[in-house]
Amino acid sequence: MTRVLQHDFLNRPAPVVAQELLGKFLIREHNGHQWTLMITEVEAYEGPEDKASRAYEGRAEHNEPMFAEAGILHTHLTYDMRWMLHIVTGPKDYPAAVLIRSALVLLPTGELEHIDGPETITQFLKIDDSFNALQAIQENGLWLEDRDIEIPAEHIEKKKRVGVDHAAEWNDIPYNFSIAVIRNTPATD
Numbered sequence: 001m002t003r004v005l006q007h008d009f010l011n012r013p014a015p016v017v018a019q020e021l022l023g024k025f026l027i028r029e030h031n032g033h034q035w036t037l038m039i040t041e042v043e044a045y046e047g048p049e050d051k052a053s054r055a056y057e058g059r060a061e062h063n064e065p066m067f068a069e070a071g072i073l074h075t076h077l078t079y080d081m082r083w084m085l086h087i088v089t090g091p092k093d094y095p096a097a098v099l100i101r102s103a104l105v106l107l108p109t110g111e112l113e114h115i116d117g118p119e120t121i122t123q124f125l126k127i128d129d130s131f132n133a134l135q136a137i138q139e140n141g142l143w144l145e146d147r148d149i150e151i152p153a154e155h156i157e158k159k160k161r162v163g164v165d166h167a168a169e170w171n172d173i174p175y176n177f178s179i180a181v182i183r184n185t186p187a188t189d
Helices: 014-021 061-067 118-125 165-172
Strands: 025-030 033-046 073-078 082-088 096-106 112-116 142-146 156-159 176-179
Touching: 014 033, 014 096, 014 176, 025 118, 033 112, 033 118, 061 073, 061 082, 082 118, 096 118, 096 176, 112 118
Parallel strands: none
Antiparallel strands: 025 033, 025 142, 033 096, 033 176, 073 082, 082 096, 096 112, 156 176
């Protein structure tokens, strides 16, 4: 069963939403094509005290979408050349969001491809500033779906976020969540 993720799912703390987005799908429609990506890695940014968050120094034009209601998209350039995609979470006027870091995509050939890195995802899906402050809904060409894939808690890896060394004590908080890879190894006696 497929369900579009609504405001109620996203209107919770970013770390909770982030973990539950694993195994959910990011859908993009563009020029008559539809891409379906299963989310495999995310990062949470929670509140105005989070020194790694774009909203840490307060409300400003560049981070205004983070203060919007849950389900709003926030895109921004990093290093003035790479687009990043955040999904706003939690209540209005409380800056929290989840960054989409990696996903699996089913290619027309039937093969699965792992898209690793937030800028690689936005490039693949042709996401730019035109999505900033839009709702994540079908009418806008970018939305989230639940297709009844549950990732058990023991299969979720938690670690510190990537590239936030400047965030002092917030640097080591395990707000990066990914689906742990299970490798089959030969049994030993």
